[in-house]
Amino acid sequence: MGSRQHVAMTGNEAVAHAMRQINPDVVAAYPITPQTDIVQFFSQFVADGMVKTEFVTVESEHSAMSATIGAAASGARAMTATSSQGLALMWEMLHIASGYRLPIVMPVVNRTLSGPINIHCDHSDTMGALTTGWIQLYSESAQEAYDNMIQAVRIAEHPDVRLPVMVCQDGFITSHGIESLEVLSDDEVAQFIGEYKPAYSVLDVDNPVTVGPLVLPDYLFEMKFQQAKAMEASRRVILEVGKEYARLTGREYGFLESYKLEDAERVIVVLSSTAGTTRAVVDELRRKGEKVGLLKPRVIRPFPASELRDALSHARAVAILDRAETFSTQGGPLFCEIRAAFYDAPKRPLMRNYIFGLGGRDVGTSQIESVFADLAEDVARGSVKTPVSYLDVRE
Amino acid sequence: MATLRELSRMPEVLVPGHRMCAGCGAPIVVRQVLRAAHAPVVVANATGCLEVSTTIYPFTSWQSPWIHTAFESAAASLSGVEAAYRSLKRQGKISQDIKFVAFGGDGGTYDIGLQSLSGALERGHKMVYVCYDNGAYMNTGIQRSSATPKGAETTTSPVGKVQPGKRGSRKDLTKIVAAHNIPYAAQVSPAHWNDLYAKAEKAFAADGPAFLNAIAPCPRGWRYDSSDTIELCRLAVDTCFWPLYEVENGKIRVTYKPKEKKPLVEFLKRQGRFNHLLRPGNEGLLEELQQEVDRQWEDLLAQSES
Ligand SMILES: Cc1ncc(C[n+]2csc(CCOP(=O)(O)OP(=O)(O)O)c2C)c(N)n1
Ligand code: SF4
Numbered sequence: 001m002g003s004r005q006h007v008a009m010t011g012n013e014a015v016a017h018a019m020r021q022i023n024p025d026v027v028a029a030y031p032i033t034p035q036t037d038i039v040q041f042f043s044q045f046v047a048d049g050m051v052k053t054e055f056v057t058v059e060s061e062h063s064a065m066s067a068t069i070g071a072a073a074s075g076a077r078a079m080t081a082t083s084s085q086g087l088a089l090m091w092e093m094l095h096i097a098s099g100y101r102l103p104i105v106m107p108v109v110n111r112t113l114s115g116p117i118n119i120h121c122d123h124s125d126t127m128g129a130l131t132t133g134w135i136q137l138y139s140e141s142a143q144e145a146y147d148n149m150i151q152a153v154r155i156a157e158h159p160d161v162r163l164p165v166m167v168c169q170d171g172f173i174t175s176h177g178i179e180s181l182e183v184l185s186d187d188e189v190a191q192f193i194g195e196y197k198p199a200y201s202v203l204d205v206d207n208p209v210t211v212g213p214l215v216l217p218d219y220l221f222e223m224k225f226q227q228a229k230a231m232e233a234s235r236r237v238i239l240e241v242g243k244e245y246a247r248l249t250g251r252e253y254g255f256l257e258s259y260k261l262e263d264a265e266r267v268i269v270v271l272s273s274t275a276g277t278t279r280a281v282v283d284e285l286r287r288k289g290e291k292v293g294l295l296k297p298r299v300i301r302p303f304p305a306s307e308l309r310d311a312l313s314h315a316r317a318v319a320i321l322d323r324a325e326t327f328s329t330q331g332g333p334l335f336c337e338i339r340a341a342f343y344d345a346p347k348r349p350l351m352r353n354y355i356f357g358l359g360g361r362d363v364g365t366s367q368i369e370s371v372f373a374d375l376a377e378d379v380a381r382g383s384v385k386t387p388v389s390y391l392d393v394r395e
Numbered sequence: 396m397a398t399l400r401e402l403s404r405m406p407e408v409l410v411p412g413h414r415m416c417a418g419c420g421a422p423i424v425v426r427q428v429l430r431a432a433h434a435p436v437v438v439a440n441a442t443g444c445l446e447v448s449t450t451i452y453p454f455t456s457w458q459s460p461w462i463h464t465a466f467e468s469a470a471a472s473l474s475g476v477e478a479a480y481r482s483l484k485r486q487g488k489i490s491q492d493i494k495f496v497a498f499g500g501d502g503g504t505y506d507i508g509l510q511s512l513s514g515a516l517e518r519g520h521k522m523v524y525v526c527y528d529n530g531a532y533m534n535t536g537i538q539r540s541s542a543t544p545k546g547a548e549t550t551t552s553p554v555g556k557v558q559p560g561k562r563g564s565r566k567d568l569t570k571i572v573a574a575h576n577i578p579y580a581a582q583v584s585p586a587h588w589n590d591l592y593a594k595a596e597k598a599f600a601a602d603g604p605a606f607l608n609a610i611a612p613c614p615r616g617w618r619y620d621s622s623d624t625i626e627l628c629r630l631a632v633d634t635c636f637w638p639l640y641e642v643e644n645g646k647i648r649v650t651y652k653p654k655e656k657k658p659l660v661e662f663l664k665r666q667g668r669f670n671h672l673l674r675p676g677n678e679g680l681l682e683e684l685q686q687e688v689d690r691q692w693e694d695l696l697a698q699s700e701s
């Protein structure tokens with residue numbers, strides 16, 4: 001497409017559109033609800049000759065990630081996409097992708113992990129992958145999913161980073177909801193992402209490399225240390241790429257997005273689509289004169305601890321909403337990490353956690369209002385009575 | 396057909412210095428197969444003895460590009476490499492002709508990697524997959540696989556008061572692979588180097604996926620003297636435990652018929668893992684094993700084109 005356009009697309013369509021514009025050398029993917037559309041749209045692009053991609057129709061997600069790793073190690077821009085069980089089946093290979101420092105970009109459409117099976121949205125899939133060495137970007141809308149995809153290529157491939165990136169969006173809520181969004185022209189995307197310059201390639205037969213050797217205690221630790229350093233370096237790159245993207249589109253992306261936060265006394269922290277619902281409630285309560293606000297992390301790997309401290313320390317009470325369990329009995333994954341980030345902070349707001357929306361349980365404005373009401377009670381009391389609670393569950 | 400002298404002068408891809416045991420069959424298979432590539436190769440390796448012993452960082456014995464990802468993923472990862480090659484070649488970013496070859500042990504091929512191998516074969520990637528079959532998970536300490544012969548002792552099919560080693564027959568992987576209707580599949584033995592070389596040449600020349608199943612004795616796991624490796628490779632063929640045949644575009648052909656088929660016990664008695672079968676009381680089991688080899692050999696001859 002020659003020019004920038006406003007289009008109506010689902011989240012999945014927006015991501016597939018971004019993939020077409022990124023035009024990867026290789027895509028290896030396997031269908032799973034609610035990601036399936038991405039694979040289907042992309043198959044059509046391949047069938048219509050709209051991309052230069054070799055499309056590998058693998059027999060499982062384990063092989064999807066294995067083939068993507070093989071392609072990326074061959075100097076190709078390589079992608080896959082998945083959800084839930086598919087991500088779980090990839091788990092072994094996720095570490096190998098990041099450990100081999102391969103800049104793979106993977107859209108993940110968040111869906112509940114089975115036990116029992118459920119196809120709807122929660123974040124148990126990607127929260128289970130927090131320790132895999134992948135950068136994780138979360139998207140509230142189709143627009144953000146699209147924008148994150150384009151930026152992810154630059155972040156992943158930056159020479160100081162060279163780490164894989166997951167671009168997450170909420171299953172069905174975002175992936176299947178039609179929104180209006182602005183997409184860039186194909187040329188703009190091509191220019192923004194640039195040519196891929198791989199660090200090594202197994203197709204370079206004149207300069208043979210041994211990729212994935214046995215590494216023993218004398219070297220492996222250093223490799224993991226370098227990986228941690230790369231994750232640290234990605235913090236700067238994520239911001240730089242976000243600024244450059246803002247110059248192109250007017251839409252700036254950082255680690256966090258805040259809404260009416262400056263003077264907020266009570267704040268909800270939540271990822272992805274639920275931020276939209278929360279924003280509506282913030283507006284409504286603000287009209288009534290209540291000092292409430294929203295903080296939506298976009299990036300949780302690397303974890304923006306200092307940014308979270310800066311953003312939240314002025315608040316009196318904070319509710320962190322987790323769409324996943326840790327079963328530690330100490331709260332959800334975001335809560336545990338955000339609370340830990342405040343351990344050394346001179347000013348610590350009251351903090352409580354809600355596990356919500358598991359298995360796609362709907363979260364409406366009334367539930368969000370109840371959270372702000374609970375926070376008001378905490379503020380009045382000066383303490384948190386229930387650090388971890390379950391929003392809208394039948395006990 | 397190249398002479399042995401010519402073959403021995405060809406450049407090596409897997410060079411000395413690796414840590415595989417003396418007498419290990421696996422590197423012999425690799426070196427014989429790679430002589431037939433006649434082009435630069437990219438090698439993929441499944442986790443196993445060959446992989447861990449040839450690439451102890453910061454050293455490598457591989458003179459060609461080589462990639463290992465995981466135990467069950469050699470075929471899938473090489474699919475990705477081959478797909479990248481096709482993509483980059485189509486875009487004019489690569490001009491060389493390159494061959495793709497995967498090496499997996501029997502565990503990485505018959506068992507945990509069977510799904511990814513099957514997927515790669517069905518998709519038609521132009522690659523040669525070589526299984527070096529030593530009949531057990533040797534790298535983790537000689538546990539049984541679905542390639543372990545019936546009656547063999549391994550650490551997870553031990554001989555005990557109520558169990559005579561591994562129960563159940565081997566999986567016939569070569570036939571399973573051939574059932575994918577790929578252009579070429581064959582069984583090879585390093586003792587028959589000329590047969591192996593000819594088959595490897597066909598495999599590399601095939602217009603699509605090709606598969607070689609190579610017997611690869613393991614002195615540790617089979618418990619024999621490390622100087623007997625090639626002798627055991629020969630006995631496996633001469634007893635028809637490991638028939639040499641190929642399946643070319645669906646046609647089965649036995650490529651070597653022993654002049655005189657030797658009794659299976661000739662192969663078994665040279666290996667400690669079968670010691671218990673030779674003890675009094677196990678004659679029935681031994682007879683059963685012989686009958687199974689006979690039946691499979693007769694079936695193969697009946698299916699063979701010539
Ligand atoms: C998913 C997974 N399961 C188990 C292992 C442990 N493991 C590593 S190598 C190996 C056995 C390899 O056996 P085989 O493929 O026959 O090769 P060999 O060691 O005999 O050469 C096992 C069980 C692993 N690395 N990955
Ligand atoms: S244990 Fe067996 S298969 Fe492994 S290197 Fe030694 S001889 Fe070879």
Ligand SMILES: [Mg+2]
Nearest residue numbers: 500501531533
């Ligand atoms: Mg083995």
